[in-house]
Amino acid sequence: MAEDHFSLSKDSFSIKSVKKSPLVLRMIVLVFSMVCGVYICSICLKQVGTQSAAGFLNVKLVDRPCPEPAVEPWEIPYLHYPKPKTFSRYSIVYYTLEVQPFHYCTEFFYMICVFRAECSCNPVRYFAILSMQRSGSGWFETLLNNHTNISSNGEIFSVKIRRSNVSTIFQTLDQIYNLDWLSSASKNECTAAVGLKWMLNQGLMQHHVEIVDYFKMHGVSAIFLFRRNLLRRMISVLANSYDRDNKLLNGTHKSHVHSPHEAEILASYKPSINTTLLIKDLKQVQDTTTRALESFKSTRHIVLYYEDIVKNRTKLVDLLEFLKVPYRDLKSRQVKIHKGSLSSQIDNWDDVQKALNGTEYWSFLQDYRK
Ligand SMILES: *[C@@H]1O[C@H](CO)[C@@H](O)[C@H](O)[C@H]1NC(C)=O
Ligand SMILES: *[C@@H]1O[C@H](CO)[C@@H](O)[C@H](O)[C@H]1NC(C)=O
């Protein structure tokens, strides 16, 4: 939380003239304690983050224009200066003559101004990571959140009610992009890129026409994250769903782990793949991917593959450049669960080999790299 500045200059009120009258002195003490009360109250409200704080303090919006950012003209629609309704990103300061780019001001005994601490003139870019389950997007998101200027708020639309219709989807997006969504990813620093992780089957494809319009209107950039080897993805899906029922790690289901030991336990389960459905399932995933790319091709987007980033972390340079944030070496504490050759991860390896023999998916079996 940003430090609250508290500057009370000594000559704010004149002591000399007051000394003569004890009544006036008492009044001053009373008034002063009122001001303190209001101050403390405003801090409480700020922490609760209620919108009513704005009404209570009779907060007025005072917009000081920010200096023109040095960007290419095409980028302008992608730059935003959110004014969160929740006060979390704002500091309440007693008005001083410093020229601060403040946003909300109120007059009481002193003028109380609230502004986005230090960063109100840092433009914010909006993004959405569009992916499918078990494609490394959890790991990818922890990498992004390791950047001081990026906040990715997780799989927001895994909660059904938020995706019940287009209006709830837009409401949720508005809240996220206005920096009003408080999650562990919310940064106190200057957020330069804010977004979420969104699976294709979480209302995204169902409402893609409206969502594409929203992305274009609000300047949201799409980051596609897919997996090249769909067979490996399938193993991860099967193993994850097995673990949901069997909870291999001391009775807790985990989709992501932070130690090689845990990864080994989860990887000890070798799924058996139904070869009757194999080709159809792989094709279905491939078609979904193609449809998503086709539907969102008119938005500003980048396509990344999990395997490429695992092999060469420097691939993230392209992403940081896409989001226009300064380069950082990004780290995740997550450990990969399934490593090594595919043959050691599938129970009915021979059947799978036979099923894929001569198909376009044969190459999935060839990749023995990690
Ligand atoms: C990024 O990861 C490193 C190593 O785990 C950690 O020390 C650092 O605090 C992280 N930074 C952020 C902003 O999360
Ligand atoms: C959208 O869904 C929400 C929550 O389920 C509901 O309250 C609202 O009436 C719905 N709006 C429309 C336009 O269907």
Ligand SMILES: *[C@@H]1O[C@H](CO)[C@@H](O)[C@H](O)[C@H]1NC(C)=O
């Ligand atoms: C990133 O965050 C740092 C520290 O909070 C801040 O000084 C810097 O201006 C931010 N960068 C951008 C591009 O917003």
Ligand SMILES: *[C@@H]1O[C@H](CO)[C@@H](O)[C@H](O)[C@H]1NC(C)=O
């Ligand atoms: C879980 O089990 C492992 C051994 O499989 C043990 O080392 C670890 O301490 C246990 N953790 C908890 C939280 O019980």
Ligand SMILES: *[C@@H]1O[C@H](CO)[C@@H](O)[C@H](O)[C@H]1NC(C)=O
């Ligand atoms: C594979 O799936 C098909 C269709 O759902 C089913 O009929 C068949 O029994 C399954 N095979 C195995 C080995 O589970």
Ligand SMILES: *[C@@H]1O[C@H](CO)[C@@H](O)[C@H](O)[C@H]1NC(C)=O
């Ligand atoms: C890793 O990716 C970067 C950026 O795309 C590229 O410049 C570099 O040559 C790659 N390194 C290797 C070893 O492939």
Ligand SMILES: *[C@@H]1O[C@H](CO)[C@@H](O)[C@H](O)[C@H]1NC(C)=O
């Ligand atoms: C693939 O099929 C061909 C004939 O269609 C056969 O000769 C070959 O041994 C098969 N490969 C495997 C790995 O099953």
